[in-house]
Amino acid sequence: MASSAPLSSAPGTRPRVILASQSPRRRELLALIGIAHEVRPADVDESVHPDEAPVPHCERLARDKAHTLAVQHPDAVVIGSDTIVVIDGDILGKPGDRAEAIAMITRLSGRTHTVFTAVAVAHGGVTLSGVESVSVTFRPLDAEQIAAYVDTGEPMDKAGAYGIQGFGATNVERIDGDYFAVMGLPLGRMVGLLRDLGFSYAFGPLTVADSGAR
Numbered sequence: 001m002a003s004s005a006p007l008s009s010a011p012g013t014r015p016r017v018i019l020a021s022q023s024p025r026r027r028e029l030l031a032l033i034g035i036a037h038e039v040r041p042a043d044v045d046e047s048v049h050p051d052e053a054p055v056p057h058c059e060r061l062a063r064d065k066a067h068t069l070a071v072q073h074p075d076a077v078v079i080g081s082d083t084i085v086v087i088d089g090d091i092l093g094k095p096g097d098r099a100e101a102i103a104m105i106t107r108l109s110g111r112t113h114t115v116f117t118a119v120a121v122a123h124g125g126v127t128l129s130g131v132e133s134v135s136v137t138f139r140p141l142d143a144e145q146i147a148a149y150v151d152t153g154e155p156m157d158k159a160g161a162y163g164i165q166g167f168g169a170t171n172v173e174r175i176d177g178d179y180f181a182v183m184g185l186p187l188g189r190m191v192g193l194l195r196d197l198g199f200s201y202a203f204g205p206l207t208v209a210d211s212g213a214r
């Protein structure tokens with residue numbers, strides 16, 4: 001018998017956990033809090049719908065990622081997430097090329113923007129989700145510093161063209177909110193949603209909760 005168990009299993013058994021993400025940061029963060037998981041990136045269209053506001057956009061994508069994999073793997077609890085950077089009401093996703101990365105960092109320089117990360121958890125036909133909002137202020141950066149940062153290659157697979165967990169840390173003057181949401185996965189919010197979905201987390205592997213204790 002497999003070592004993982006679906007929600008219908010006895011309390012205390014470990015569910016199969018799937019992280020619906022290609023992001024190495026999300027894998028690292030889930031491992032950091034001891035949640036063993038498989039990785040299965042979800043193939044969802046990340047384009048912004050007409051008139052879609054930033055928060056509904058990122059929440060929809062996180063839910064789509066989790067739901068898509070949950071339908072394919074009904075025995076598993078699935079975690080999906082999406083991160084966007086918003087400044088002046090515009091969504092900055094991942095830069096397409098060096099010029100776009102330079103334009104994004106130039107726009108963020110010396111100003112405050114908002115990072116929104118949505119997380120969704122899905123199992124048994126139920127998808128629960130939430131969005132963390134984090135305010136991040138960048139130090140003023142000159143053109144030379146911006147070009148040098150972009151040439152590290154770090155910005156290219158990251159929303160807003162920076163990584164707070166890497167060289168991009170030096171761009172940051174202030175952060176107000178959950179650091180882990182900026183990095184791509186709001187761990188506290190995620191654990192709360194997993195508990196609401198019927199799982200226990202006690203600083204180690206997830207287990208199926210006793211329904212009376214939920």
Ligand SMILES: Cc1cn([C@H]2C[C@H](O)[C@@H](COP(=O)(O)OP(=O)(O)OP(=O)(O)O)O2)c(=O)[nH]c1=O
Nearest residue numbers: 021022023082083158159162163164182183184
């Ligand atoms: C702002 C910021 C974003 N990021 C990353 C987190 C996400 O991986 C990425 C945002 O793009 P996403 O589309 O949220 O995620 P992804 O395409 O990397 O992975 P998947 O959709 O398969 O889950 O930007 C950082 O690593 N550090 C940061 O400081």
